[in-house]
Amino acid sequence: MTPARSLTATSFTVDACTDRGVWDELVNQHGGHPLQLWGWGEVKAAHHWQVERLTVAEGDSVLGGAQVLYRALPWPLKSLAYLSRGPVCAPEDATKVVDAVARHVRETRGSVALVAEPDWDAGSVGEQRLAAAGFRRTESTILIPRTLILDLAQSEDELMAAMSRTTRSNVRKNLKGDLKFRRVAGEDELEKILAIYRETAQRAGFGIHSDAYYRDIWRFLGEDSPIVAAFDGGEPVAFVWIAKSAGTAFELYGGVTAAGQKARANYGVKWAAFTEMKADGCTRYDLNGLLNDGISDFKKQFAPHENLLAGTWELPLSPLYPVYATGMPLARRTLQKGRTVAKAAVGQAKSAIRQAKGTAGRAKQLVRR
Secondary structure, X not given: OOOOOOEEEOOEEEEEOOOHHHHHHHHHHOOOOHHHOHHHHHHHHOOOOEEEEEEEEXXXXXXXXXXXXXXXXXXXXXXXXXXXXXXXXXXXXXXHHHHHHHHHHHHHOOOOEEEEEOOOEOOOHHHHHHHHOOOEEEOOOOOOOEEOEEEOOOOHHHHHHOOOHHHHHHHHHHHHOOOEEEEOOOHHHHHHHHHHHHHHHHHHOOOOOOHHHHHHHHHHHHHHOOEEEEEEOOEEEEEEEEEEOOOEEEEEEEEEOHHHHHOOHHHHHHHHHHHHXXXXXXXXXXXXXXXXXXXXXXXXXXXXXXXXXXOEEEEEOOOOHHHHHHHOOOHHHHHHHXXXXXXXXXXXXXXXXXXXXXXXXXXXXXXXX
């Protein structure tokens, strides 16, 4: 990894943060998303990414920062830089923060582009600030901007009242029944959760990571990634896995056994997750993405509204950006698909890169200017 260094332009200073406590305090104090926490960066670093945490200050005042994830791309594109639900700052400071971060990434990494998916509402001042910093909206999304975010500042009665009648009935039946709801404790129970997730993925037909990936989330995020489960006779039958910062709970994964489905435990465990995160002080609960599928239909039973976040924004950082944008559609999706797609992208990009070699010399001259 590039050694830590400071860059100053006008009165903005960018510094690399190497202390977990300091970084997580910055994220939490600035209302940052859990995917900007130190532990999440460690998870990604263990699975084919590089990570750097950058703070941005104006004089003596820290405006915020960004946990930047880097994915290697074939030569000469070097890498793609990504802010997962970042940056961490007030929306009105976004231009200053992302401009400083982009300058650092360009000068120290030479990345072809910087992609940001902030945790801000669509149409907010943050969007305007990204545009002012030169970012362009792109449809190549990594995290789905259409979602459902619950206001945990509401009372439990208000949260319950927002549910559909059938959902409310199922939750109440679970609460009055024999199921027990609590957080998963210990690695033995974690392994049972992973078995439920594999069963759920096979039944529903969606892809999942290796077990090692989920074990790393458990290990690196620790208390910032609780798993709330429904237990029947001491055995888990449904779960919700969450990442949380001081203010935001973000639903990562969920699963249910066949027996849990029959008992409708997936309703009660959702409610248990909401109330656990509310008790922890979170004021927002993001159910993480709505598509046109059965899982999304299930999520939408818990509230009558939807939320639309700012989406995906991309800032070109290199003269070779057009090669990346037009000649590497698979590489543009490595953020979603990971190493397999990255390897496939190498083959697809070879012809585009061969064409780019003829202009690489001129591009380098432009970069030096």
